[in-house]
Each structure stands twice: as C-alpha cells, then as structure tokens.
Amino acid sequence: MLNRRQILAALGTTALASLAPSALFAAAAIKPDDTSALLVIDVQNCFLPGGSLAVKEGEQVVPVINKIAKGFANVVMTQDWHTPGHVSFASVHAGKKPFETIDLPYGKQVLWPDHCVQGTDGASLSKDLSIPQAELIIRKGFHKDVDSYSAFLEADGKTTTGLAAYLKSRKIKRLFVAGLATDFCVAWTALDARKAGFEVYVVEDACRGIDNQGSLAKAWADMAKAGVKRIQSSDIAVSA
Numbered sequence: 001m002l003n004r005r006q007i008l009a010a011l012g013t014t015a016l017a018s019l020a021p022s023a024l025f026a027a028a029a030i031k032p033d034d035t036s037a038l039l040v041i042d043v044q045n046c047f048l049p050g051g052s053l054a055v056k057e058g059e060q061v062v063p064v065i066n067k068i069a070k071g072f073a074n075v076v077m078t079q080d081w082h083t084p085g086h087v088s089f090a091s092v093h094a095g096k097k098p099f100e101t102i103d104l105p106y107g108k109q110v111l112w113p114d115h116c117v118q119g120t121d122g123a124s125l126s127k128d129l130s131i132p133q134a135e136l137i138i139r140k141g142f143h144k145d146v147d148s149y150s151a152f153l154e155a156d157g158k159t160t161t162g163l164a165a166y167l168k169s170r171k172i173k174r175l176f177v178a179g180l181a182t183d184f185c186v187a188w189t190a191l192d193a194r195k196a197g198f199e200v201y202v203v204e205d206a207c208r209g210i211d212n213q214g215s216l217a218k219a220w221a222d223m224a225k226a227g228v229k230r231i232q233s234s235d236i237a238v239s240a
C-alpha cells in the first residue's frame with residue numbers, strides 16, 4: 001500500500017491540484033482494520049521529562065498516541081520492566097558510565113542509567129495515556145542478565161516474549177508502532193516484527209529518539225532496509 005507521501009510524489013503537483021481534497025484524503029489515509037494493531041512502546045515515567053532516562057520531548061508523543069489509538073480496536077502496550085541491578089545499568093559495571101558500551105555474551109550492550117525498575121513509579125505507564133481499550137501490556141527486560149529493547153525478542157536474539165504468537169493467534173497482520181525511543185525499543189520492535197512476518201508501520205511523530213552516537217539515523221536506515229514503512233500520524237484515518 002502506498003502512503004500519502006508516495007502517492008503525492010507519484011501524482012506530482014499538477015495532477016494533485018485537480019483532485020478534490022476530500023478525494024485525496026480518502027485515497028491516501030491508512031485505515032486500521034480488525035487485522036491491525038497499534039503497539040505503544042514504553043511510554044513510562046522513566047523515559048519522560050523528570051525520569052532517569054528521559055527522552056527529549058518524550059511527553060509530546062502522548063497526545064499523538066492517544067489520538068491515533070482511537071482508530072484502533074487492537075492496542076498492545078509494552079513496559080520496560082527491569083530487576084534491581086539489571087545488567088543494562090551502568091551502575092552495576094565498575095568504572096562504566098551511562099551510554100558507554102560493554103560486550104556481553106549476547107553482544108554489545110549500551111549501558112543506561114538505572115531505569116524502569118519493577119514496581120517503581122518510574123516504571124509506571126504515563127498517567128496521561130488514554131487508551132482504555134488496550135488489550136495486553138507486555139513486560140520485557142525482566143531477566144536480570146539480558147536486556148530486551150524489542151517487544152518480540154530479548155537481546156540474546158532467541159528468547160521470545162510470546163508477543164508474535166499472541167498477535168498471530170489474534171489474526172493480526174499489520175502493526176503500527178509508536179512510543180519511546182525511536183532508535184532503540186521502537187526500532188528493535190519494528191525490525192523483529194518484520195522478521196516475524198508482519199506488515200509494519202512506524203508512526204514517526206508518535207515517537208521520539210535518544211540519538212546516542214548516530215543511533216537515530218542508523219535505526220531509520222535499518223528499518224527502511226527491512227521494509228518498515230515510515231508514516232506520520234496524519235496518514236492514519238482515526239474516525240470511523
């Protein structure tokens with residue numbers, strides 16, 4: 001399916017001018033159906049202003065996500081959910097600082113400030129999210145020695161969270177991904193979703209990135225290569 005920008009590019013501005021705006025909108029908008037689900041990634045206090053791993057402008061995703069969520073019958077949310085002393089915390093590695101990397105048995109690991117410790121206020125979903133119809137909250141990163149950016153697979157690349165099987169048993173085929181942070185948990189989720197065979201859209205203005213050493217540009221490039229579609233919230237038809 002073409003997104004609106006691709007259609008605009010294909011039509012060119014001359015042809016576009018002859019189209020009624022309503023006709024164009026109807027042709028271009030992506031309408032979520034029963035086989036579509038919105039994945040809301042890690043919109044938790046630790047990643048919001050004032051949190052221990054605050055993503056710049058992270059709070060700006062909340063109203064956008066609340067708005068597009070109205071267009072979805074199926075919504076799944078995720079929660080980063082670490083043990084105290086989790087392996088991804090810089091504080092447990094002597095001499096290491098946040099945003100440095102270390103080599104772990106499963107590969108390179110970025111080290112973070114302590115965040116999203118199980119049961120703490122920082123790990124709670126934002127109270128400003130308004131998605132009462134959300135069906136599932138999946139927690140990830142709860143194994144002390146393995147991180148999990150992705151909602152599908154832990155960072156060892158093989159331990160599954162069960163999400164792909166859940167979505168497939170619910171006959172979901174198209175996934176729309178939003179939340180925090182674009183270049184880590186959103187991107188890894190989108191990439192694993194492609195590997196699991198889903199059609200995947202990342203809603204750019206419903207995400208914000210951390211951008212550690214070029215990670216944001218790399219994440220978009222990796223997602224494009226994997227066939228992830230990059231869209232804006234305005235591309236999604238919200239009303240019935």
Ligand SMILES: [Zn+2]
Pocket residue numbers: 080081082088115116141
């Ligand atoms: Zn984490």
